[in-house]
Amino acid sequence: MICVLCGGVGAARMLTGLVQVTDPSSIVAVVNTGDDTELHGLSISPDLDTITYTLAGAVNLETGWGLAGESWQAMSALERLGGAERTWFRLGDRDLGTHLYRTGRLREGATLSEVTAELAAAFGLAVRLLPMSDDPVRTVLRTAGGGELCFQEYFVKHRHAVAVEAVRFEGAEASRPAPGVLEAIEQATVVVLAPSNPVVSIGPVLAVPGVEEALAARRPDVVGVSPIVGGAALKGPADRLLVELGGEASAAGVARVLSGVLGTLVIDEVDRHLAGEVEAAGVRAVVADTVMSTPARARRLAEAVLAAPAGAGEG
Amino acid sequence: MICVLCGGVGAARMLTGLVQVTDPSSIVAVVNTGDDTELHGLSISPDLDTITYTLAGAVNLETGWGLAGESWQAMSALERLGGAERTWFRLGDRDLGTHLYRTGRLREGATLSEVTAELAAAFGLAVRLLPMSDDPVRTVLRTAGGGELCFQEYFVKHRHAVAVEAVRFEGAEASRPAPGVLEAIEQATVVVLAPSNPVVSIGPVLAVPGVEEALAARRPDVVGVSPIVGGAALKGPADRLLVELGGEASAAGVARVLSGVLGTLVIDEVDRHLAGEVEAAGVRAVVADTVMSTPARARRLAEAVLAAPAGAGEG
Numbered sequence: 001m002i003c004v005l006c007g008g009v010g011a012a013r014m015l016t017g018l019v020q021v022t023d024p025s026s027i028v029a030v031v032n033t034g035d036d037t038e039l040h041g042l043s044i045s046p047d048l049d050t051i052t053y054t055l056a057g058a059v060n061l062e063t064g065w066g067l068a069g070e071s072w073q074a075m076s077a078l079e080r081l082g083g084a085e086r087t088w089f090r091l092g093d094r095d096l097g098t099h100l101y102r103t104g105r106l107r108e109g110a111t112l113s114e115v116t117a118e119l120a121a122a123f124g125l126a127v128r129l130l131p132m133s134d135d136p137v138r139t140v141l142r143t144a145g146g147g148e149l150c151f152q153e154y155f156v157k158h159r160h161a162v163a164v165e166a167v168r169f170e171g172a173e174a175s176r177p178a179p180g181v182l183e184a185i186e187q188a189t190v191v192v193l194a195p196s197n198p199v200v201s202i203g204p205v206l207a208v209p210g211v212e213e214a215l216a217a218r219r220p221d222v223v224g225v226s227p228i229v230g231g232a233a234l235k236g237p238a239d240r241l242l243v244e245l246g247g248e249a250s251a252a253g254v255a256r257v258l259s260g261v262l263g264t265l266v267i268d269e270v271d272r273h274l275a276g277e278v279e280a281a282g283v284r285a286v287v288a289d290t291v292m293s294t295p296a297r298a299r300r301l302a303e304a305v306l307a308a309p310a311g312a313g314e315g
Numbered sequence: 316m317i318c319v320l321c322g323g324v325g326a327a328r329m330l331t332g333l334v335q336v337t338d339p340s341s342i343v344a345v346v347n348t349g350d351d352t353e354l355h356g357l358s359i360s361p362d363l364d365t366i367t368y369t370l371a372g373a374v375n376l377e378t379g380w381g382l383a384g385e386s387w388q389a390m391s392a393l394e395r396l397g398g399a400e401r402t403w404f405r406l407g408d409r410d411l412g413t414h415l416y417r418t419g420r421l422r423e424g425a426t427l428s429e430v431t432a433e434l435a436a437a438f439g440l441a442v443r444l445l446p447m448s449d450d451p452v453r454t455v456l457r458t459a460g461g462g463e464l465c466f467q468e469y470f471v472k473h474r475h476a477v478a479v480e481a482v483r484f485e486g487a488e489a490s491r492p493a494p495g496v497l498e499a500i501e502q503a504t505v506v507v508l509a510p511s512n513p514v515v516s517i518g519p520v521l522a523v524p525g526v527e528e529a530l531a532a533r534r535p536d537v538v539g540v541s542p543i544v545g546g547a548a549l550k551g552p553a554d555r556l557l558v559e560l561g562g563e564a565s566a567a568g569v570a571r572v573l574s575g576v577l578g579t580l581v582i583d584e585v586d587r588h589l590a591g592e593v594e595a596a597g598v599r600a601v602v603a604d605t606v607m608s609t610p611a612r613a614r615r616l617a618e619a620v621l622a623a624p625a626g627a628g629e630g
Contacts, residue, residue, distance in 0.1 A: 041356040041418035071388050077412025081437045086419060093408040097392025103356035104401060122396045 002306070003188035005215075006031045007201025008047040009064040009235055010227055010292075011194035012054035014305075015127060017298030018192070019055065021306065024126035028184040032196070033112065033131045034139035034169055034204030035151045039089055040078075042099040043106050046152070047201070048116055048131060049098060056123040064235070067094050088157045113178045130184070132205045135175035139200050142166040151200060160237035164244045167199055172207035185214040192305055193224035195290065197238040198257045199245060206261065215261035222263045223308040224283075225290055225301065226251040229268040234291065251285075252277035259283050264308045266290060266301070284308075317621070318503035320530075321346045322516025323362040324379040324550055325542055325607075326509035327369035329620075330442060332613030333507070334370070336621065339441035343499040347511070348427065348446045349454035349484055349519030350466045354404055355393075357414040358421050361467070362516070363431055363446060364413060371438040379550070382409050403472045428493045445499070447520045450490035454515050457481040466515060475552035479559045482514055487522035500529040507620055508539035510605060512553040513572045514560060521576065530576035537578045538623045539598075540605055540616065541566040544583040549606065566600075567592035574598050579623045581605060581616070599623075 002022055004015060006029050018027055029051060036045045046065065053059035053067055060066045070092030079087045091099065098119060105115045111134040120129045139151040144163035154160055185191055196202055206212045215222055231249050233239040239249035247253045251267040255278040258265075264284040267274060268291065275285035288304035289297060317337055319330060321344050333342055344366060351360045361380065368374040368382055375381045385407030394402045406414065413434060420430045426449040435444045454466040459478035469475055500506055511517055521527045530537055546564050548554040554564035562568045566582040570593040573580075579599040582589060583606065590600035603619035604612060 038422075039419070040415035041358065041422055042415075043356065071386065071408065073386050073408035074389060074411040074415065077409040078415050079412075081412055081416040081434065082419070086416065091415075093386065093388035093411075094392040096389040096408075096411060097394075097396060100355035100357075100389065100393050100406075101396040101401065104354070104397070107353075107356055119396065 001026045001028060001184070001188050002190050002192060003184040004029045004192040004194055005202060005205050006047065006051060006194045007196025008032075008035070008050040010196045011047070011201070012051045012059070012064075013292040013298050014192065014194040014225065014302070015051060015055055016295060017292060017300075017302030018306075019127060020295065020299040021302045025128070027127045028130060028180065028188070029127055030130050030132055030181050030184060030205060032201045032204050033133060034137050034200065035155070036136070036138070037089075037150060037152045039091070041103070042091075043103045044089075044091075044099055045102065045112070045116075045131070048119075048129065049095070051129060052119055052123050052125060055125050055127055058123065066090070066092050070094055089152055113180075128180075130178050130180050132178060132181060132211070133175040133208050134178050135171060137172045137175050137204055137208065138170040139204050140168050140170050141200075142168070155236070160240070164241060167203065167241070167245065169204045169207040172204065173209065175208050177208050177210050181208075182210055182214050185211070185218060188218070189221065190306055190309055191215060191218050191222045193222065193258065193262065195225040195227040195234070197227060197233070197236055197241065198254050199238065199241045202258065212261060219261060220263045221309045222261055223266060223305050224254070224258055224262045224264070225266045225305060226254045226268065226271070228254055229290060230270045250274060250277075252281065255281040255283040255285075266305055266308055316341045316343060316499070316503050317505050317507060318499040319344045319507040319509055320517055320520050321362065321366060321509045322511025323347075323350070323365040325511045326362070326516070327366045327374070327379075328607040328613050329507065329509040329540065329617070330366060330370055331610060332607060332615075332617030333621075334442060335610070335614040336617045340443070342442045343445060343495065343503070344442055345445050345447055345496050345499060345520060347516045347519050348448060349452050349515065350470070351451070351453070352404075352465060352467045354406070356418070357406075358418045359404075359406075359414055360417065360427070360431075360446070363434075363444065364410070366444065367434055367438050367440060370440050370442055373438065381405070381407050385409055404467055428495075443495075445495050446493050447496060447526070448490040448523050449493050450486060452487045452490050452519055452523065453485040454519050455483050455485050456515075457483070470551070475555070479556060482518065482556075482560065484519045484522040487519065488524065490523050492523050492525050496523075497525055497529050500526070500533060503533070504536065505621055505624055506530060506533055506537045508537065508573065508577065510540040510542040510549070512542060512548070512551055512556065513569050514553065514556045517573065527576060534576060535578045536624050537576055538581060538620050539569070539573055539577045539579070540581045540620060541569045541583065541586070543569055544605060545585045565589055565592075567596065570596040570598040570600075581620055581623055
């Protein structure tokens with residue numbers, strides 16, 4: 001069994017590689033829910049949905065999120081009623097079906113784990129999807145001005161174009177790992193930290209009490225993939241956030257942030273020269289092609305990741 | 316100023332007649348919210364929406380509810396995920412824009428009155444729309460089996476094909492009339508009870524403390540239109556409900572249920588023979604063509620209604 005700690009788009013791509021090289025039903029994906037939000041009364045879990053849609057082959061490949069062939073009648077109507085202020089988080093018509101289902105089930109008393117499994121089954125997924133927690137944890141970013149933004153405000157509404165001074169995970173202290181999360185970490189042959197933002201995607205998962213300790217106990221078998229390639233994030237604000245929070249926008253910076261749990265970090269070929277710095281942080285470095293621009297490249301990266309703990313690295 | 320107590324489709328048609336014969340901005344529509352429901356986390360106000368869409372010329376004329384030219388992507392997606400059990404209340408994609416807006420505003424702390432006014436303005440309505448109350452009142456029907464159904468379960472899910480033993484208006488005792496409701500009743504030259512179900516559409520409005528008393532004080536100027544024509548409801552279960560609750564499915568039965576507040580009842584020409592029975596209930600009878608199958612017929616009925624308190628009746 002392989003356990004994968006996941007954010008959104010990067011993790012979804014990593015999983016599309018892993019399902020090509022290992023039995024999908026032996027993969028447990030533990031997904032960040034710090035990005036979850038309530039909008040218009042609906043419970044929205046962006047990372048869970050991105051992974052579900054991607055593994056189902058239903059994702060919009062151009063954006064990396066949402067459904068392919070989506071229509072936007074509800075958003076158009078809402079914008080006519082309430083203006084652009086209400087529609088910065090775009091909910092497609094078919095995507096709304098997912099949010100209506102999730103919200104209805106949660107209101108009936110189902111846990112997020114249960115709803116996530118139901119949605120995964122409805123989308124035909126063989127991979128087992130777990131939210132990191134059934135309790136609400138919310139990533140909150142303090143901006144340079146002193147104000148606070150929830151993750152989606154920061155990421156979507158402001159397009160992460162604001163300086164961040166601190167990140168906190170509201171509710172994390174009181175949260176418990178969702179059923180199966182700790183067991184998956186404990187029993188996996190390899191635990192993969194997907195190439196997701198280490199601060200705001202992997203960070204919330206680690207903030208759930210018990211998760212970081214469980215990972216640390218499996219450290220030799222924990223393999224991360226750097227989401228920073230050539231000093232830049234492939235997607236999103238990971239590079240800026242690392243610098244703003246006192247770190248470094250590099251594979252070595254990622255290694256330092258995650259060194260407590262990471263046995264091995266897979267870094268891109270363009271970062272080969274950073275292998276020494278990664279290892280100086282106490283993390284084995286393995287060099288591979290980490291840019292998953294095609295399914296074949298995702299598959300090759302998955303092979304490299306699964307082989308990494310066995311000492312296939314070049315670092 | 317004309318005040319109109321409203322249910323859904325019948326009231327919407329009555330209003331389309333009234334706006335042809337009097338300044339729309341001098342009409343205050345007080346609308347039943349006992350039908351309101353929460354589905355999938357969304358706050359839905361069917362009667363308010365039916366009236367808004369109808370007055371905006373945006374309603375689906377075939378069904379009498381929902382928007383013309385609607386698409387159903389969200390419902391199709393929801394049905395694939397959760398089955399028909401979750402989609403018996405059909406929410407079109409553009410209609411969802413209304414519910415997303417309403418729910419979002421209510422969550423922000425706006426009152427239903429405020430949201431209703433905002434939606435009416437966005438749809439270009441000149442008529443002033445008021446919910447009967449900003450407090451939640453829910454029509455609950457006890458069925459012959461002893462179970463209870465909320466109004467939409469009864470009306471839509473079961474297509475009102477179950478026997479009803481009793482009706483109650485949950486929350487009514489603690490509710491207050493929405494701002495402007497009592498003033499509209501007190502100050503109107505004519506108060507119209509639209510041809511809506513007297514039990515489950517007009518009944519909830521009367522159950523809001525203060526409304527029935529305010530109407531009774533204006534009784535000579537209160538004119539109803541019978542929703543029962545020739546012993547049958549033009550739409551919905553008014554005829555069955557009247558009988559099931561111990562009354563009679565006729566214009567006279569309507570007069571008896573509403574005799575405490577009704578000065579005059581406009582009955583259809585086919586019910587001319589019931590005028591004596593209506594008057595025996597203490598309610599003046601006026602005979603007119605009450606079937607609003609065209610805008611012109613709705614206009615003529617509106618003229619008859621507004622003339623009724625002045626003694627234009629034939630009863």
